[in-house]
Amino acid sequence: KQEVTQIPAALSVPEGENLVLNCSFTDSAIYNLQWFRQDPGKGLTSLLLIQSSQREQTSGRLNASLDKSSGRSTLYIAASQPGDSATYLCAVSPFGAGSYQLTFGKGTKLSVIP
Amino acid sequence: SQTIHQWPATLVQPVGSPLSLECTVEGTSNPNLYWYRQAAGRGLQLLFYSVGIGQISSEVPQNLSASRPQDRQFILSSKKLLLSDSGFYLCAWSPPTEPKNIQYFGAGTRLSVL
Numbered sequence: 736k737q738e739v740t741q742i743p744a745a746l747s748v749p750e751g752e753n754l755v756l757n758c759s760f761t762d763s764a765i766y767n768l769q770w771f772r773q774d775p776g777k778g779l780t781s782l783l784l785i786q787s788s789q790r791e792q793t794s795g796r797l798n799a800s801l802d803k804s805s806g807r808s809t810l811y812i813a814a815s816q817p818g819d820s821a822t823y824l825c826a827v828s829p830f831g832a833g834s835y836q837l838t839f840g841k842g843t844k845l846s847v848i849p
Numbered sequence: 850s851q852t853i854h855q856w857p858a859t860l861v862q863p864v865g866s867p868l869s870l871e872c873t874v875e876g877t878s879n880p881n882l883y884w885y886r887q888a889a890g891r892g893l894q895l896l897f898y899s900v901g902i903g904q905i906s907s908e909v910p911q912n913l914s915a916s917r918p919q920d921r922q923f924i925l926s927s928k929k930l931l932l933s934d935s936g937f938y939l940c941a942w943s944p945p946t947e948p949k950n951i952q953y954f955g956a957g958t959r960l961s962v963l
Contacts, residue, residue: 781953836895
């Protein structure tokens, strides 16, 4: 059974700092990995998706990497801003007919202090 | 463009009362539809999955049921709520073609059972 762990559970940084969020998964046979953002009391917004054959994806100040063999992904946020404050979730998808079954981590709650 | 609507945003219900949460998708046909629950301190858990009208797959045995009376309408129900049903419920959709793991989430319903 796939398990996804996110460390740390919470992170507080001053504005302008670069930061890294970590995600690890136990079964490396994944189809892809996604990073989501969740604002308090809101739904999820997809940030980045990395296919299993890819090593990284970039969108603006966000860069996600994937090391499938070691079961790890990182989300790098450059020059953090107060508006980046949210909970960040990673989710992995298996191959095959069950690809809709995303397994989520519990998230990292990020606070960027002005 | 496609949009997903969930209502109500917040709901407080007594133990033993019935439940009906509704989700609708606009701007697409024959979407795959999903109900997730996010309980405090836990990751998102997939509850139900539907590929078409009247076709429901239950991922976790529980006190809840789901129905899809129309192509773009997905309803989560319970005949008698339990305290353990409290949580944040999210509806999501994905295009009818692959990949099913590219899911788009609604704003969620916060359910408190007292």
